[in-house]
Amino acid sequence: MAALREPRGVQGDEALRKDAVEQATRHLVQPWPYAGSAGAEARTLIGEGDGIYITDDAGHRLIDGPAGMWCTNIGHRREEMAQVMYEQAMQLSYNTPWYTMNAPSAELARRIADHAPGDLSHVFFTTGGSSAVETALRFMQFFNNVRGRADKKLILSRGGAYHGSTYLSASLNGRPRDRDWMDGADDLVVKLSSPDPFRRPKSLSVEGFCDALVEEFRSTVERIGAERIGAFVGEPVQASGGVILPPNGYLKRIREICRANDILYVSDEVVTAFGRLGSVFASGDVFGLDPDMITFAKGVTSGYFPLGGVVISERLLEELRRSNHPDAMFAHGLTYTSHPIGCAVALKNFDILENGLLAHTREVAPYFQSQLRTLEDLPLVGEVRGLGLMACVECVADRESKDPLELDKDVGKRIDAHCQELGLLVRPLINMCVMSPPLVITRSQIDDLVSILREGIVRTMEELRKEGMWNG
Incomplete structure (x- = not known):
């Protein structure tokens, strides 16, 4: 077959990035839009993927925490x-x-x-x-x-x-x-x-x-x-x-x-x-x-x-x-x-799954779950739950009442924004952060994911306290 073309990102081409944003806001209807922004919205532009990582338009390399949409199980950029x-x-x-x-x-x-x-x-x-x-x-x-x-x-x-x-x-x-x-x-x-x-x-x-x-x-x-x-x-x-x-x-x-x-x-x-x-x-x-x-x-x-x-x-x-x-x-x-x-x-x-990846998943999954559960020492975290390589960190205002915070606070989105600055893409669901990384993730990469997520939650807690929205 002909040689595969090297992937072309957008982070090094400012004109390409601006063009994509303009075209999206003028012509592209995104999934699950709000009425106030339907057909006039640009979202985070992703240019490349490699293994468990994706790269955004600013050149930031992010761990793909959701594996796309629960789906990039074998990782990005597999030549085969x-x-x-x-x-x-x-x-x-x-x-x-x-x-x-x-x-x-x-x-x-x-x-x-x-x-x-x-x-x-x-x-x-x-x-x-x-x-x-x-x-x-x-x-x-x-x-x-x-x-x-x-x-x-x-x-x-x-x-x-x-x-x-x-x-x-x-x-x-x-x-x-x-x-x-x-x-x-x-x-x-x-x-x-x-x-x-x-x-x-x-x-x-x-x-x-x-x-x-x-x-x-x-x-x-x-x-x-x-x-x-x-x-x-x-x-x-x-x-x-x-x-x-x-x-x-x-x-x-x-x-x-x-x-x-x-x-x-x-x-x-x-x-x-x-x-x-x-x-x-x-x-x-x-x-x-x-x-x-x-x-x-x-x-x-x-x-x-x-x-x-x-x-x-x-x-x-x-x-x-x-x-x-x-x-x-x-x-x-x-x-x-x-x-x-x-x-x-x-x-x-x-x-690929049968030639070792299923076995790898079963081997690293307990470590993934145990490391994420260390986040339960944070007062904003009500529960960490999961199985295999899928997990959820649920945030609550108060552990006793399990108050999920007012929905308009969008705590998950706040955490995701901080995590993106630190190198991790999160799947925010109102007051929850969902993690389902590519199955090829290693133990050291799991450590990176959990470390960034912890810092993202800590920054969110500090932010909520300063705004007088949470007293935890």
Whole structure:
């Protein structure tokens, strides 16, 4: 192949930087904008990435604390990934999935099925996480229509959940502010409590909280009627909700209720799959689950190409094949379903994960968690929680009341601003700082990350005290 061009950054080209900012503020609509700045906003301009680092337009080298968007698992600037893209594009850049297929997608489906728990053996590829969740829900609706159960369509979701930005997937979201100004399919979704032990009622132990959550689920099914509920959708770890780890045993107990009531259990592993918790899939390996479907995206290509998908149980497909409606059509698909370049990239990503990176993740994850928990000695920090290479530092005004501070203080953004000056990009979520670095991170780099984050929190505490906004 031709020699790969050296990456061109923006930090050394002031004219290029100014041009990008001007074009963005005049023409680019950013994701999740406020009405007052929609279509007129420029954000931090990133010019280069290398390993766990990114470089902004001012030439500052930053640890990529969020790994892009939970996704750059193998790190930035992997030449072998660029080579795979080039080689596949030169062989076959695209084919229509409506009446043709390509070899990379078939091989990738087989490799994914090999790692999936239970009888999950078939894969439908999408373009990302939102479309993966949307696909799973549309498949549930189709499945019940074919089986003559047109009323079995309600979806159970939870507070703190994040499942996507398409209409149906976004309707499941349960994070603060996500739905304040947005419509959704509210008639199809039933929301349950967040499984957050940190904010459980003071009167309950963690075990008692788990029992209460399970009882809420059971009573909800009884009240609504299992004949009307098609699916439960849940992240094994609620990622964008603040890295919420449910109580031990909670997920398996919910799975049993779903099985007993013929409710499809959809495990949303858009974040946790492909290495974030040290396994290809966390559902089986970490939580002992055998869902009916698993959704995935992000880490499947480590962000090098947009790709997602749904792994579907053989049992479900067999029921469709032997139904009385063999001509019923699952009229769902995407132009870029099973994209050959995306699937080829995912195969190379798979190789990298299996050739040592999953093992490395399992080895450094305990150190990552223990080092971050040293931040709990700071009075602004209410809790540090996490699993694998994902964690959340939750800030509170008062540990006793667990007051998250007034939302307009945006404590997470304050910490992120200080950390960027010091060399770390943080994922701020209101009063929380989320960390999910590339899986290639080393122990010494973890030390750097924690040291910078500590200083960023200390500076924020001093700032809040000076402004008279906090007395901790």
